[in-house]
Amino acid sequence: MRPIIGITTYVDQATWGVWRDLPTTFVPHDYVEAVTQAGGRPVLIPPHEDVDVLRVLDGLVLAGGPDVSPELYGAEPEPLTVTRPDRDRAEILLVRRALDMDVPVLGVCRGMQLLVVAAGGTLHQHLPDVLGHERHRPAPAVYGEHDASFVPGSRIAGLMGDDLAIRCFHHQGVADAGKLTVTGRAEDGLPEAVEDPGHKFVLGVQWHPEVVRDERLFGALVAAAAK
Template sequence: MRPIIGITTYVESATWGVWRDLPTTLIPHDYVAAVSQAGGRPVLLPEHEDTDVLGMLDGLVLAGGPDLDPRFYGAEPEPLTVTRPDRDRAEMLLARRALDMEVPVLGICRGMQLLTVAAGGTLHQHLPDVLGHEKHRPAPGVYGEHDASFEPGSRIAGLMGDDLAIRCFHHQGVADAGKLTVTGRAEDGLAEAVEDPDRRFVLGVQWHPEVVRDERLFGALVAAARQHRSS
């Protein structure tokens, strides 16, 4: 049986067929396809503040999405910060409980930021104010392309090998990684990967590996999920 991988979801207004602007629980199909292609059984997780579902999961993907509420790291929202409070509360509970239970976790974009804040870290709320450029979110729907550098001996360095190209889309970023270790950076010094070397599998990446169905990262999550199931 394939390991069961939960994927967090959005609630957004969506239109399809004869239906218009309905509040809808959804996630880009790339996440589902990437987990399935890597050998996992994807299960979508709607917003819910009950974390008991983790007892049925072998691994967890914290997906991308809107900004995380700055109050989780002791700051007030800035003008360009856009949050989803219900999702923030539910996913913060889920992330913290997953860490406590040693459930393997892969955080993607917002998911990496969520992992960081769950581990006591903080975020920059608008990167152009800090970095002086828009290269991490160059235009609506356009990914920023970077060459990252990875810490030798880290999990992400072992997974990525000589392939340093990443594609990202975000206007916030990690300021302080808290208890996590920054193991990857963009050329401007911004954290692009974090991990917890003391846990079985806790990895966050600021880019979007699901878009290219990157089996290195999703395969590593599935492998850790198999170990979690058998332990």
């Protein structure tokens, strides 16, 4: 049996087929394909207070999405912060339980930020205000492409090897990684990868490895889940 990998989902008004603005739960299919190609069996996990679902999951992908509610890290929402509080409430419970159970977790973009918040860290709510540039989200539906640098000896450095190119699309970023270790940074110093060496597999990346079905990362998650 393949390892079962849960992927968290969005809930939003979506338009598809004959339907307009229908409340829908979904996740970009890139995540599904990335998990499948890496040898996992994906199931999608709509937000709910129940965390017993982790009983059957061998690994967890925290997918991208809207901003994390600033209340979760003790800040007031800023004007450009857009949140889905229901999803936050459910996912923060899921993350905390997954960490308690030592379920392997890969956090992507918002998912990385959620790992940081669960570890007691904080976020920048709008990076252009802090960094003075828009290179992490150049334009709608355009990924910012850059090379990251990784801490030698870290998990992410080992996984990435010589190809350091990453694709980013985010306007928030990690200010303080809390109990997590920052193991990768962009050229401007922004944290791009976080890890928790105290767990079997806890890795957060600020970029979008699912878009290229990056088997280096998804394969590592599935391998950890198979143990």
